[in-house]
Amino acid sequence: MKEAYPVFLTEDTNEGGVLVYVPGLEIHTEGTDLYDAIQMARDAISLKVADLELDRKEIPIPMTYEEGFIEVFKEYGDGDLKGIMIYVDINTESYLIRLKNKSVRKDCTIPAWMDDEVKKYGISCSKVLQNALAMKIAEEREKDNIGDIRNENKKQ
Structure with missing residues (x-):
């Protein structure tokens, strides 16, 4: 506006x-x-x-x-x-x-052995979760013919 x-x-x-x-x-x-x-x-x-x-x-x-x-x-x-x-x-x-792009905190629970592996390999849980959620949302949007959220993120 x-x-x-x-x-x-x-x-x-x-x-x-x-x-x-x-x-x-x-x-x-x-x-x-x-x-x-x-x-x-x-x-x-x-x-x-x-x-x-x-x-x-x-x-x-x-x-x-x-x-x-x-x-x-x-x-x-x-x-x-x-x-x-x-x-x-x-x-x-x-x-x-x-x-719209500000981060919001969400808690998630993973097994202890998985947390050990995440730390061992330096994996970012937030990034992995964001990527997985973006793919899942894209699948759901495709079902509803709304569009691909990954393309929206590239524009911004």
């Missing part, structure tokens, strides 16, 4: 650096300087939107400039607040690939 979200940036008078607020997404982050703050905003927005996409949840539509300021005033009050509102562009494609 490609989009641009409003981001409010203000100087952190206590710690130094730049505070970031993304109205509509309830994101707060910070950066050491303006460039870093914009990068942090882009990362935070992209990860949140990619996560919502993966969970098939509704993705908030970016606010207008005016709507963004209304939310900023709700968040911070309308006192002596100084800062700027900018739009930060995102492209969640690379984040989705990263989230």
Whole structure:
């Protein structure tokens, strides 16, 4: 997904650096300087939107400039607040690939003699299990005419 979200940036008078607020997404982050703050905003927005996409949840539509300021005033009050509102562009494609390919821990049990042999030959149980599961999934997908998971992994 490609989009641009409003981001409010203000100087952190206590710690130094730049505070970031993304109205509509309830994101707060910070950066050491303006460039870093914009990068942090882009990362935070992209990860949140990619996560919502993966969970098939509704993705908030970016606010207008005016709507963004209304939310900023709700968040911070309308006192002596100084800062700027900018739009930060995102492209969640690379984040989705990263989230889909992240490792998850699964426990499996093998006999003690097999564990001894695995250690003796330096075999990676994780790699062997991944390969075996990829082949099994490919077989099941072939039955369902979905496609070969091994080809998907090569593309990424």
